Amino acid sequence: MHSDPAEVKKSVRSYMTVFGMLMVFTILTVAASKFHLAVPMAITVALVIAAMKGSMVAGVFMHLSHEKRAIYGALLLTLVFFIVLLFIPVLSMMDHIGTPK
Amino acid sequence: MNIPYTVEVRPDTGLHNGKLGIWLFLASEVMLFGALFSSYILLRVGAPEWPHGELSVKLGTINTIILISSSVTMVMAWASLKMNDFGKHRLYLLATFLLSAVFLVNKYFEYSEHLSKGEGPWHSTFFAIYFTMTGLHGLHILGGMIVMAYFLGPGAGMWKKNPEQFANRIEATGLYWHFVDLVWIFLFPVLYLL
């Protein structure tokens, strides 16, 4: 696992690789914003890039790609509720009594 | 009192207590920032118009690069301990601390600029959510810096007495720090670019 010095040395290379990719994606996301895409497209592009950056930070820096079941379980539960929290309130505001469908 | 699995892992879960603890804490933080992102979505969808280009993309990008770099130095600070190089560990931890300080200084300049133009949190819902989210995020950076200062200072003594537990604590600090970086990775495009 990651407690073994030899393993850790190999990980250092992946940390540097991820660092490089994060820089690239940062420049990409700023560049994409300069194109003034339509709002839905702009949001999609920005969030996809952010999600990719985030996955790398989580998977490699936070070692999440080799984590234990208990952690995955807790995080999966959190993800479900996170999505609920993010979308249900605004959905309920968009659906009004008296508003024609 | 010797609490089991503080340092060694429990066989059936493969975890030591602190690792599970910090991940649970991060889960709660996901919900905290999630609520703020949800508020952002709700307020923006409900707004007849939403400002664009109010924030300095340049400063935001610089800060993004700084924070990502600090994430790398943080993970290297832990990796150095695992490779038994305490000196390198301290250098990397100090680098992380200094990079965070630069981030906060940049934020200070950013805030001052807006405030001098009367663009405080009271100015509009956009600035309200901007200041609140980056402010709370900034407080988390400050919190992380305090923890790092502790491990650079009085806390470093544990390396001599219990190197494994010290490494675990640095790992936990690192997990927290990467999370702070993760939040910014989403905060930056949402507030600055969209």
Added chain:
Amino acid sequence: MDKAATIGAVPHSHAHDHAHDHEELGFWRKYVFSLDHKVIGIQYTVTGLLFLLFGFSLMMLMRFQLAYPMHPIPFIGSLFGAANAPGGVMLPEFYNQLGAMHGTIMVFLGVVPLAVGGFGNFVMPLQIGAPDMAFPKLNMMSYWVYFLGGVTMLVGFVMPGGAAQSGWTSYPPLSDIATTGQTVWLIGMVFLITSSLLGSINFIVTIIQLRAKGMSFMRLPFFVWAQFVTSFLLLLAFPPLEAAGVLQLMDRLAGTSFFLPSGLIISGRPLAVAGGGSPLLWQHLFWFLAHPEVYVLILPAMGIVAEVIANNTRKPLWGYRAMVYSVAFLGFMSFIVWAHHMFMTGMGTTMAAFFQTTTMIISIPSVVILTALLLSLWGASMRFTTPMLFALAFLPMFGIGGLTGLPLGLAPSDIHLHDTYYVIGHFHYVVAPGTIFALFAGVYYWFPKATGRKMNEVLGAIHFWGSFICINGVFMPMFIQGLGGMNRRMYDGGAQYAHNASLLHWNVAIGWAAWGLGLCQIPFIINFFWSIKGGKKVGNNPWDATTLEWSAPSPPGHGNFLTEPIVYRGPYEYSVPGAAKDFTPQFEPEDAKK
């Protein structure tokens, strides 16, 4: 704290391998800033009970105003000052403070700290065979941050303009423009939420990591499962309220308009803010927590009732597995029902349908658990101890509370019942003769473990019967009032509305029942303190129970167990066919012949 003194006085354990810290701790480290989960549990229990009493007293004051509107409060009326009750007559603002603080104190300073901080802390590590919590220092901090939060909340009363007075729900825009006490409430909530979060992390890690050898998840007492699910609710549902609290603080202190809509006019003048905010945003964030919060209120109670029933029926619990799956499912569902508190906010039919559906679904696991507990009584060899009296009463009381929730969870009927006394009757049935009765059961049941002495059964019976009769007298009439259309939160008891005229007399009956209920707590208070020194002394297992805590001394010492606890079987092996005794404890080895 006398009770804690007995914790130190325990036979010196030779069997545990930690030889270091048996040096004598000073008074402050032993009783005040203790790292021992048992001391911390007792701290939570005593503080929680005191806050319950205080919150109850606020309600007794309110019921006087409702029973005899505009009359001077007898005896103590002059104590409240001219700002609150000139001439002893309660002002509407003071009534509102009492209302908001009664709810806040009972939920956040009373019930949860007692149910989770008190019982969870004291009992759970013992029941899983752990020497303490995973993070003892964090545990100690959790208590003191709770204490700080409690003090902060009380400080609200001395603020200019008084304490928070916008309901325990703090809805904006009213709460945004309310007096300083509301800011104090928000700060208090930040402390309390922090305490809860730290505590929930501790509970989850402890349950996952520190179970003794042989204690698999499906051998855990139901009480531990209940605390486990509860901790996840606290961990994931509280942060959005913390965020909301920050947003409201920003509105109040930094001039933001998170919850203030555009064009708001107050007292004829437009509010000088940017606007563009949404009062409903607060409601969503608040209820996202507050609905799981009500399951935080009930789950530990169900856990306690399960333990007491199994023990006093001398039978295994019926449907343990079903109960475990139900409680986990209940916890999950509790996150997706919250807007049934918001049916009247102009929500469209799609979302209303969604929330009605999830709300109906969530009643299923509740019913499964209640049914399992009821079926556990079938064929029982009943022992009517004081804990059992309270645990038995819990069942129909929770039944009434749960059933009366159904018309509230369906939007068409909710239209008539929302914000009426029907709602107050509903939720109080679940929390008061529901949860609080279960908590009393827990006190009587585990008091011997904590102190080495039993509480008095006669005083216990008086406490029970008096409380049971009075509490039904308080809350049953509220259904009648609510169905008649009487609104809640009215300081004159509804007298200003003609349609309430025939319902007003109930306020008098409810008032007297409430004061009677207060009197009926006196035997409990006397019993609690007297029994610490004067109760009948007991050994390890005075109730002949099967779960792990009863293998430790009463009270347990530092490290809890004299020998390493090992678990051989499930938690409710009562009346095993062929066994010599009517109970086979979890910790008894297989080949023990007794």
